Amino acid sequence: MNRIASRRWWLLWSLGLTVAAGCTLPHIGVPTRTPAPVTSGLIARGTPHVTPFFHQDSGQPGPTVLIIGGIHGNEPAGAEAAGQIRYWRITRGKLVVVPRANPPALAANTRGIPGKPTAVANLNRNFPRMDHPDDAPRGPIAEALWEFVCDLRPDWVLDLHEGYDFHTASKSSVGSSIIHFDDEETNRYVERMLEAVNAEVTEPEKRLASVPRGPVNGGLVRAAITHLQARGMIIETTWKEQPLSLRTRQHRLMVHRILADLDMITHGPEVRPPVFVSHGSAPPADGRLHVALYDGPGTSGEGVPNISAIIRGMPEATVTLVGPADLRDRPLAAFSAVVFPGGSARAQGQAIGEEAREHIREFVRGGGGYVGICAGAYLGTCRVEHYLSMVRAYHYSPWQRGRQRVDIELTEYGRDVLGLADRPGPFDVRYANGPLFFHEDGLVPDLDLPPFEVIAHFRSPARYKGQVQEMMVDTPAIVSAAFGGGRCILISPHPESDDHLWWLVEQSLRWVAHRESSPARQRVVLAPRQADLAATAH
Numbered sequence: 170m171n172r173i174a175s176r177r178w179w180l181l182w183s184l185g186l187t188v189a190a191g192c193t194l195p196h197i198g199v200p201t202r203t204p205a206p207v208t209s210g211l212i213a214r215g216t217p218h219v220t221p222f223f224h225q226d227s228g229q230p231g232p233t234v235l236i237i238g239g240i241h242g243n244e245p246a247g248a249e250a251a252g253q254i255r256y257w258r259i260t261r262g263k264l265v266v267v268p269r270a271n272p273p274a275l276a277a278n279t280r281g282i283p284g285k286p287t288a289v290a291n292l293n294r295n296f297p298r299m300d301h302p303d304d305a306p307r308g309p310i311a312e313a314l315w316e317f318v319c320d321l322r323p324d325w326v327l328d329l330h331e332g333y334d335f336h337t338a339s340k341s342s343v344g345s346s347i348i349h350f351d352d353e354e355t356n357r358y359v360e361r362m363l364e365a366v367n368a369e370v371t372e373p374e375k376r377l378a379s380v381p382r383g384p385v386n387g388g389l390v391r392a393a394i395t396h397l398q399a400r401g402m403i404i405e406t407t408w409k410e411q412p413l414s415l416r417t418r419q420h421r422l423m424v425h426r427i428l429a430d431l432d433m434i435t436h437g438p439e440v441r442p443p444v445f446v447s448h449g450s451a452p453p454a455d456g457r458l459h460v461a462l463y464d465g466p467g468t469s470g471e472g473v474p475n476i477s478a479i480i481r482g483m484p485e486a487t488v489t490l491v492g493p494a495d496l497r498d499r500p501l502a503a504f505s506a507v508v509f510p511g512g513s514a515r516a517q518g519q520a521i522g523e524e525a526r527e528h529i530r531e532f533v534r535g536g537g538g539y540v541g542i543c544a545g546a547y548l549g550t551c552r553v554e555h556y557l558s559m560v561r562a563y564h565y566s567p568w569q570r571g572r573q574r575v576d577i578e579l580t581e582y583g584r585d586v587l588g589l590a591d592r593p594g595p596f597d598v599r600y601a602n603g604p605l606f607f608h609e610d611g612l613v614p615d616l617d618l619p620p621f622e623v624i625a626h627f628r629s630p631a632r633y634k635g636q637v638q639e640m641m642v643d644t645p646a647i648v649s650a651a652f653g654g655g656r657c658i659l660i661s662p663h664p665e666s667d668d669h670l671w672w673l674v675e676q677s678l679r680w681v682a683h684r685e686s687s688p689a690r691q692r693v694v695l696a697p698r699q700a701d702l703a704a705t706a707h
């Protein structure tokens with residue numbers, strides 16, 4: 170910064186002038202005493218960058234806190250966390266959330282704005298700079314966001330980002346840190362936020378750190394501090410080695426701590442479905458099918474993204490990723506169903522621990538739904554340590570049966586459960602060492618569970634190391650069972666891998682969540698399978 174610019178900046182600061190670079194004058198709001206509901210609107214309306222904001226006015230005097238997510242499109246935890254935080258209820262001040270600041274980059278999963286030259290691609294360098302008092306934002310996204318922020322005049326700006334490494338272990342990355350200016354008041358909040366998030370970090374090199382060198386020049390937070398006299402910080406998690414649910418949780422813990430320290434919030438930071446929270450209690454039922462999808466240790470492959478995509482495509486459903494720490498908060502009462510995907514059942518069960526396993530059992534016993542796919546299906550069965558023991562089935566050892574496409578065929582009961590209009594013949598599906606279900610045969614006498622019912626059978630064998638697994642033919646491939654007042658469906662193969670079989674996962678979710686009569690549960694009409702088409706062509 171040159172001397173004159175520096176002097177001018179400090180002059181503006183010390184005089185408390187609010188006419189800032191590139192800003193229109195702020196709106197003068199009329200104070201209101203009745204708690205206003207959340208209002209929402211669009212930033213950059215009518216452009217390809219249009220994105221929603223959510224403005225919650227508690228009706229009580231207090232600070233205005235702005236939360237921004239998704240400025241960099243390849244840092245999804247910030248957008249995810251902001252999308253959850255917008256449902257929090259505040260008791261004082263205003264909470265304004267822009268969950269997805271940079272929609273084109275988020276859609277493309279890129280750091281920069283797709284198709285823009287390098288000089289302007291990084292949105293977090295496009296805001297009015299510190300050493301340029303008359304600087305204007307660069308590019309349409311920065312212009313629209315900056316106008317919005319100038320109108321809002323926030324007291325705090327919290328910008329949620331992610332980095333590739335852990336700052337504590339590798340100083341070249343700002344991942345897992347809070348970047349802020351070294352001033353006494355901000356430092357106090359940062360210290361408490363780090364305390365809250367690090368209480369759950371067991372590996373020392375993954376602990377979150379304070380980076381008091383100040384948010385980057387040209388970034389939104391630095392611009393708001395410099396030109397609008399706001400306070401602010403950039404909050405960074407790390408995508409390396411950490412599932413999205415954990416990074417999202419860390420953002421939630423830190424934002425929650427500062428909101429609590431600002432006396433703005435009374436409920437907790439635990440994971441919730443996207444429903445507004447009433448003070449201090451669980452979210453009210455809103456009729457939607459809220460699915461919690463486990464993405465923690467023991468998951469692998471494309472299960473989590475594929476199942477997320479399936480649920481996002483269901484008009485009545487929402488999906489929220491959860492990990493072991495989330496499950497230990499006992500959040501499931503607010504959800505309709507929980508899904509465990511492929512990977513390793515033992516690793517999943519071990520990672521969540523007995524407390525979370527008991528919470529899942531309580532949830533299903535009380536009427537909740539459980540869908541397990543491959544590893545998640547093993548996890549639902551009995552007789553193995555760390556399993557959920559909800560379905561009276563055991564798996565016939567060894568677990569290695571091969572990875573290939575196999576034929577499965579629905580039973581009459583299965584067609585009924587899945588709401589099928591047509592009677593399909595066998596169809597093929599990807600299989601990867603999923604469980605072979607056998608009725609638990611009395612070896613565990615105190616097991617007080619009803620027998621399972623068969624939704625589909627395997628009709629062709631897999632092959633493992635050249636060995637054809639003949640014994641799996643005509644054994645159950647998909648089963649269902651009641652557990653207390655709730656329902657489980659265990660799916661051994663991977664229908665989520667083929668989008669033409671997504672109906673199987675959708676209908677399973679609706680059935681375990683007791684939504685047979687839901688208008689969204691249409692009876693499925695199957696397309697003829699490729700083999701049948703080939704046969705009729707001859």
Ligand SMILES: [Zn+2]
Pocket residue numbers: 240241244330331
């Ligand atoms: Zn970033």
